[in-house]
Amino acid sequence: MSQFLQQLLNGLFLGSIYALIALGYTMVYGVLRFINFAHGDIFMLGAFAGLYLNKLLAPLLVSLPWPVSVLIVLLLSMIICAVLGIVIELLAYRPLRDKPRLNVLITAIGVSLFLEYTGQRVFGATQQPFPALIPPSRIGGLGDLTVTFTQVIVLVTAVVLLISLRFVVMKTKMGLAMRALSLNPTASALMGVNNSVVISFTFGLGSALAAAGGILYASLYPSIEPFMGVLPGLKAFVAAVLGGIGNIPGAALGGLIIGVVETLVAGYSTNIGVPSGYKEGVAFIILILILLFKPSGLLGKVEREKV
Amino acid sequence: MLTRSSFAAVSALTAGAFLLGLTGCKKEDAAADSAAEIVIGEVAAMTGGTATFGTSSHAGTQMAIDELNEGGGLLGKKLKLLLEDDQSKQGEAGTVAKKLISRSKIVALLGEVASGKSLEMGPICQKAGIPMISPASTNPKVTEVGDFVFRVCFIDPFQGTVMGKFAMSRGWKKVAVLTDTKQDYSVGLAQYFKEYFAKNGGTIVSEQSYSSGDKDFKAQLTAIKPTAPDAIFASGYYNETGLIATQARELGITGPLLGGDGWDSPSLVQVAGKAIEGSFFSNHFSNEDTSPRIQAWVKKFQEKNGGKTPDAMAALGYDSAMILADAIKRAGTTEGKALRDAIAKTTDFDGITGKITLDEKRNANKSAVVLTIKDGKFSFVETLKP
Numbered sequence: 162m163s164q165f166l167q168q169l170l171n172g173l174f175l176g177s178i179y180a181l182i183a184l185g186y187t188m189v190y191g192v193l194r195f196i197n198f199a200h201g202d203i204f205m206l207g208a209f210a211g212l213y214l215n216k217l218l219a220p221l222l223v224s225l226p227w228p229v230s231v232l233i234v235l236l237l238s239m240i241i242c243a244v245l246g247i248v249i250e251l252l253a254y255r256p257l258r259d260k261p262r263l264n265v266l267i268t269a270i271g272v273s274l275f276l277e278y279t280g281q282r283v284f285g286a287t288q289q290p291f292p293a294l295i296p297p298s299r300i301g302g303l304g305d306l307t308v309t310f311t312q313v314i315v316l317v318t319a320v321v322l323l324i325s326l327r328f329v330v331m332k333t334k335m336g337l338a339m340r341a342l343s344l345n346p347t348a349s350a351l352m353g354v355n356n357s358v359v360i361s362f363t364f365g366l367g368s369a370l371a372a373a374g375g376i377l378y379a380s381l382y383p384s385i386e387p388f389m390g391v392l393p394g395l396k397a398f399v400a401a402v403l404g405g406i407g408n409i410p411g412a413a414l415g416g417l418i419i420g421v422v423e424t425l426v427a428g429y430s431t432n433i434g435v436p437s438g439y440k441e442g443v444a445f446i447i448l449i450l451i452l453l454f455k456p457s458g459l460l461g462k463v464e465r466e467k468v
Numbered sequence: 469m470l471t472r473s474s475f476a477a478v479s480a481l482t483a484g485a486f487l488l489g490l491t492g493c494k495k496e497d498a499a500a501d502s503a504a505e506i507v508i509g510e511v512a513a514m515t516g517g518t519a520t521f522g523t524s525s526h527a528g529t530q531m532a533i534d535e536l537n538e539g540g541g542l543l544g545k546k547l548k549l550l551l552e553d554d555q556s557k558q559g560e561a562g563t564v565a566k567k568l569i570s571r572s573k574i575v576a577l578l579g580e581v582a583s584g585k586s587l588e589m590g591p592i593c594q595k596a597g598i599p600m601i602s603p604a605s606t607n608p609k610v611t612e613v614g615d616f617v618f619r620v621c622f623i624d625p626f627q628g629t630v631m632g633k634f635a636m637s638r639g640w641k642k643v644a645v646l647t648d649t650k651q652d653y654s655v656g657l658a659q660y661f662k663e664y665f666a667k668n669g670g671t672i673v674s675e676q677s678y679s680s681g682d683k684d685f686k687a688q689l690t691a692i693k694p695t696a697p698d699a700i701f702a703s704g705y706y707n708e709t710g711l712i713a714t715q716a717r718e719l720g721i722t723g724p725l726l727g728g729d730g731w732d733s734p735s736l737v738q739v740a741g742k743a744i745e746g747s748f749f750s751n752h753f754s755n756e757d758t759s760p761r762i763q764a765w766v767k768k769f770q771e772k773n774g775g776k777t778p779d780a781m782a783a784l785g786y787d788s789a790m791i792l793a794d795a796i797k798r799a800g801t802t803e804g805k806a807l808r809d810a811i812a813k814t815t816d817f818d819g820i821t822g823k824i825t826l827d828e829k830r831n832a833n834k835s836a837v838v839l840t841i842k843d844g845k846f847s848f849v850e851t852l853k854p
Contacts, residue, residue, distance in 0.1 A: 164690060286514070288735055309718050384711055424686070427676075
């Protein structure tokens with residue numbers, strides 16, 4: 162039993178990171194109706210930004226208590242990635258805004274490859290150890306269960322970010338504009354919404370979340386490389402589709418489900434007769450099932466295409 | 469005394485072969501063999517997941533080629549090493565090998581470190597009649613491809629058995645196995661370890677797997693923990709092993725990890741830090757070897773590579789190029805078939821990684837060393853003979 166609980170916990174922590182990345186996919190899709198495939202690479206850039214910031218600011222950070230230094234690194238790399246996201250949108254996606262949607266999608270794949278290989282050129286191809294921003298220690302008093310301090314911080318940060326995102330989208334003027342744009346871009350422009358600003362903001366926000374995801378992920382799995390965003394990015398995309406793409410709570414739910422299912426399949430591989438190495442496939446099997454039986458996702462609304 | 473006289477004999481022989489080679493060359497000069505250089509191809513992972521292997525073995529190979537050129541080259545020609553990067557990607561190695569053979573007209577191919585990629589290149593070299601020497605692919609299937617494929621390292625049945633023996637000698641009877649199912653190397657190593665271990669009274673308490681590139685091993689390790697193994701045999705490469713070690717310690721698993729030569733990278737210690745201390749792996753070579761010849765080589769390598777200490781991959785890369793050079797000298801030609809025959813006759817070649825004799829299956833027979841991680845460094849534990 163305790164083993165099962167431990168596996169559930171493992172899955173929960175992994176899932177909370179998928180959820181964080183999935184939010185970026187879902188938000189951009191909600192507003193622009195296109196999948197930003199470069200999202201996983203922004204996630205990677207977030208982790209590297211964290212690594213270099215930590216090196217650069219080391220003299221300053223040492224004198225501060227660790228929660229403050231984590232916050233500084235986290236916020237700064239979120240800002241860096243937000244700016245990057247806005248620039249990418251400006252250079253790569255904006256010129257294609259009135260073109261068929263397929264063009265933007267293919268461009269997104271191009272941007273993704275560009276970021277990966279530029280990363281390889283700039284950061285080098287080998288794995289680099291990610292510094293332990295959060296002091297490594299285990300939390301006791303849970304019987305057989307092991308939870309590390311890092312895991313708890315990761316989960317708390319993810320939840321806080323999710324709630325603040327929800328707040329931004331539902332309670333602020335910018336959020337209102339985002340929702341208006343997502344319903345009908347022409348009408349929102351007529352109502353005085355500056356669509357370009359809103360789109361830039363969406364990209365910035367999504368990229369900032371990806372950066373946070375990158376740093377949290379790197380804290381849990383402290384080895385980073387330029388291709389680290391590919392698989393988590395794909396799985397987060399599946400999570401977004403699972404929850405209903407365009408739906409923010411759906412993305413969070415989808416992320417958690419993927420994380421938990423993946424961990425359980427790997428953990429009980431011998432019991433169910435599937436080698437644990439196959440856990441990577443789980444997310445994609447889920448994707449196929451969802452597309453077959455409930456294409457709108459768990460929390461998504463069915464939309465009819467107008468002819 | 470003996471070594472000195474045998475050295476004299478060898479040098480006389482090579483000088484003889486050299487002369488023969490020269491005359492042989494002259495005849496063909498007018499024909500195809502007009503190029504002023506001997507072009508040797510190399511495929512290595514310079515970027516991507518196993519990049520430290522590729523960069524290391526390439527540094528060794530390049531050092532050998534430079535040394536040979538400083539000594540006047542071979543058959544009166546300079547050597548030229550053409551390097552292609554396979555980006556650590558399955559599928560890419562075959563493509564670049566084809567490119568080297570068809571476009572660059574190489575006389576022989578050196579590489580790859582990873583077995584999966586050597587298995588891709590083997591059939592291509594075999595078909596083209598170009599001898600291939602892998603520096604460090606330990607999976608037995610690599611040389612079974614055909615008679616043009618060689619290696620200068622030991623093979624997994626030996627390496628797996630060595631680690632099995634080692635675990636037994638330490639009194640570890642219950643071992644869990646964690647395999648990278650995406651790598652032929654890891655699967656093979658685990659298989660031979662299990663065979664030896666089970667046959668000699670040990671128990672494999674849990675078998676788990678993952679695929680290269682994974683970062684999360686908590687699920688597998690959580691499943692391993694209740695079986696309370698004395699040690700975990702993690703036969704994958706250094707990337708994942710570093711994270712496995714960290715996560716195992718986080719979950720409170722205290723036993724040592726065991727592995728093969730795929731651990732041999734400074735990256736392992738950088739990622740795992742304290743978590744990997746006290747674990748053991750088998751390897752081809754230890755740079756702590758006190759023999760003056762090895763130490764002189766280590767020093768020379770460091771001078772050439774900015775103070776970087778050579779690892780086993782560098783030593784094997786060096787040996788693979790030197791064995792090829794030795795065979796070219798003995799064959800007196802770079803024609804595929806003759807060169808192949810010469811490589812196959814390699815006997816008691818005094819390499820950096822030990823005395824190398826290629827057997828009828830084109831594998832090198834030599835002993836392995838067991839290393840442990842102590843204070844962030846790989847330190848020598850013992851040598852195990854085949």
